[in-house]
Amino acid sequence: MAELAGSVKPGAGERVRRPRAAAPGAAPAVTEGGREPAGLGLTSARLRERMVERLRADGIRDARVLAAMARIARHEFVDQGLASRAYEDTALPIGFEQTISQPFIVARMTEALCAAAAGGRVLEIGTGCGYQAAVLAAIAAEVYSIERIRALHERARHNLRPHRLANLRLVFGDGLLGLPAAAPFDAMLIAAAAAELPAALLHQLRIGGVAIAPLGGERQRLCRITRVSDSGFAREILEEVRFVPLMAGVL
Numbered sequence: 001m002a003e004l005a006g007s008v009k010p011g012a013g014e015r016v017r018r019p020r021a022a023a024p025g026a027a028p029a030v031t032e033g034g035r036e037p038a039g040l041g042l043t044s045a046r047l048r049e050r051m052v053e054r055l056r057a058d059g060i061r062d063a064r065v066l067a068a069m070a071r072i073a074r075h076e077f078v079d080q081g082l083a084s085r086a087y088e089d090t091a092l093p094i095g096f097e098q099t100i101s102q103p104f105i106v107a108r109m110t111e112a113l114c115a116a117a118a119g120g121r122v123l124e125i126g127t128g129c130g131y132q133a134a135v136l137a138a139i140a141a142e143v144y145s146i147e148r149i150r151a152l153h154e155r156a157r158h159n160l161r162p163h164r165l166a167n168l169r170l171v172f173g174d175g176l177l178g179l180p181a182a183a184p185f186d187a188m189l190i191a192a193a194a195a196e197l198p199a200a201l202l203h204q205l206r207i208g209g210v211a212i213a214p215l216g217g218e219r220q221r222l223c224r225i226t227r228v229s230d231s232g233f234a235r236e237i238l239e240e241v242r243f244v245p246l247m248a249g250v251l
């Protein structure tokens, strides 16, 4: 993937204030150059355990989120040349100027959705490499994930195939339109930043449903929006973040 290097602003899909410095020596390489040869499975399992310990220390409490992230091999969702960095608490480029979100952000967003999403129907906007979708599929009954870049949609399909997640549907399209055919949703996770979310999208939440999204321009804040009535929405600010932009149309 020659388009990977250099084209991504560091920090997209990340928290702005990092909770604390990474533990020294915390993340030895998985193996040279990527996927583990058979027999080294323990190496990445141990790195994932450490990642989960870090998430716990940074305030992630939900056992379902921690269990899913301990199990799903994040290094299998990034380019082989970046696999050795997959368990650092950082966003990484996935090509096409997009990033896989930092583990802390994946955990934080999933945790913030959990009460609404557990056992329910969830819409993700911005499949990217598919990692967040796999984490959601461990928690929700049904997950729909939309991606606007066809090549990333195909890559996510490839990455997710071995996971055989019967409750996850990948959709190629413009997530700003939502997915009226599958609405209403109990929860939405928007993995890219917008000034505001379109009303037509938010109306695909059921009443009581929750959306997590980075909102803003220069300064973005992770927000939790709850549909409290037919036309009423409540908003909480969770924290300052930096995400790639939500874009209209497909590529």
Ligand code: SAH
Residues within 6 Å of the ligand: 013, 094, 098, 099, 100, 101, 125, 126, 127, 128, 129, 130, 131, 132, 133, 146, 147, 148, 149, 152, 173, 174, 175, 176, 191, 192, 244, 245, 246, 247, 248, 249
């Ligand atoms: N959840 C992803 C993070 C991907 S980064 C992961 O785990 O890897 C954000 C993604 O949102 C990018 O792939 C980008 O192409 C996508 N995106 C941006 N605008 C979109 C839109 N309108 N509809 C669908 N996807 C969109």
